[in-house]
Amino acid sequence: MKGITRKFLRVNLSNGKIGEEAIPEQVETDFIGGRGFGIHYLYRELVPKSDPLGEHNKLIFVAGPLAGTTAQAVSRWMVYTKSPLTGALARSVSGADFGAWIKFAGYEFILVEGKAERPAYIHLTRDTCRIEPADELWGKDTAATQEWLTRRHGLNTRAACIGPGGENLVKYAAIVTHRRTASRCGVGAVMGSKNLKAIAINAERNLQLYDPEGFKKLVKQQIQTMMANKAFQYHREMGTTGNPENTSELGIFPTKNFRYGRLDDYEKITGDEYLKHRIGQFGCYSCAARCGKIHHVTKGLYAGAQSEGPEYESIWAFSGPIENSSLEATIAADQLCDDLGIDTISTGNTIGFAYELYEKGLLTKKDTDGLELKYGNHKAMVELVKKIARREGIGDLLAEGTMRVAEKIGKGAEAFAINAKGLELPAYEPRGSKSLGFNYATSNIGGSHSYGYATQEVLGASFPRRVDRFAEEENADIVIFNQNNVAVGEVGIACAFSRGWFPQVYDKLLIAATGIDKIAERGYLMHVGEKIVNLERAFIVREGFGRKQDTLPQRMLTEPLHTRGSPGEGQMIRNLDKFLDRYYELRGWTPEGIPSSEKLEELGLGYMTKDMAQYHHIKAT
């Protein structure tokens, strides 16, 4: 059918064995690539209940089937592993060039297993792969690490690496390439636990496409469509920095550890304010959007701070949680997170949690190394970022994330821990954007907006239908649609922000690249998206997750949202159970949230029926 072979590279750090393996044609057809391959192989390879920071966990670095081509906004990459933060699935997505370089080296993904005895890095070219010592790199930040690797291996080196955060096993450590991060779920800690400092790739474009001529024409069409698209033009101009104003006016910009829906003086952190600090921009491989806006601080306490970003989530992470409107402090904190290799969302959220614990007297100055965690104190916030990455003093506790900090502190601290399945919630208030909130509750990675982003609620999109953002079980179908639809976009690991071209050419580009003609069948991509979400669900069921864990922080269920004049005042999650009943029913899952045999058969996952059957007796408590 195709005449091209897609393969992956397996690297065992324990015994030094390195080998290529072909991806069977049936797996290609069933999962297409990207996120599909990530979950298929992780489910197949990982021994259930493995310790996420133990030798048996596996790390999969996946590029999409379109990465490295001339197509726009499709060269992102992602990491699949078991999360040390949540114990559930880790899916973490990043950008820059690394995805393209995985493909240039000749692979769909790199699967890393075992554990190196000493610090090591993997050096990969089109023809060779070696495990090299990294003693000299251990302790370096992510910028210095990449610089060292470039000096050593040449200018066409692209690396994904960890910083001190990953080395110190911060539960929400990131993997960084350039200044883009695969940051959610603690994937950097898994890398650190394997003594793996970096994967460095030297390669040049050399791709096999099923239909190169057809592909070329489609790219032309894609670019024309993008350029005529107003959303793309605005994204190119502002990145995501314009969003704080939007979410503040909607009353969904979480403030003071998710007690309020907007910052009092949000006018100080709008996109136009960030524009005053902008000195440049950066784009991922083959993407004209160049949405990475570079900001520089010229004066004051943070003079000299410079970051590619912050983008919307990081703007929020270092403003909303502690009620800070100094964007200079936000830029400094963002830079530190990228250098030290920790997730901005979990870091900012955990710091906001610490401030509330301080307010309530559950942490005192004695616990915080003398730092005064009073709302608005951005100096302490910036100090905490450093302490967390280095596990110094109070940072050692906070590096565990909100769920474990609450467990350790006790005394009711859990009531203020804002996470779902242990993953800290991001920059959208679930009580004011309920489809997003219920997505947090049911997501297989925990509190992630990008697992099922609700464009209908935030932007006013009307597809597949309009929604009332305060409705609950009535929107279960929307939550499912959004989650499946995100998975569709991630079989090609397409950027979530440059999508004007999607309906016209996405499926055609996938076919021209891979030769999988089944993609042309009506509904096939949505079928694959649904299959991915179900397989991910099966993965976490196997790890012990079910209905009991499909929940939201106590605050969302018991305390009304205060919006300071924006709409949504007094909103709460009224009936999570009713939502879950409807969601599971529409998903074809049991009332305990386990994929039914019928659903698995329908999705071509019949071989997993036996796996799941052993969990069907579990009752929610």
Add this chain to the structure above:
Amino acid sequence: MSVRIEIPPLLRHHTNGVITAEVKGSTVGECLNSFAKQYPGTRKRLFDKNGKLLRYVEIYVNGETSYPKELARQVNDGDEISIVYLISGG
């Protein structure tokens, strides 16, 4: 000419929660101006100081973008206008 406007979540607190509005006009611009007259609070979230459509607002007519004509795009009796904010984050 009567045209229906679907009001996005961001504007609803300026319309007392109303989710659709009937307006008169033969172009998108006339319709949006008529809408902003009915609900004055929406004006600054639709137009800049010079009366141009904000750069992060996109208007759809019967599901099709009005870009690049935008405010000059003709509308017909019974058409439906949707207002979409182009801002997202992640």
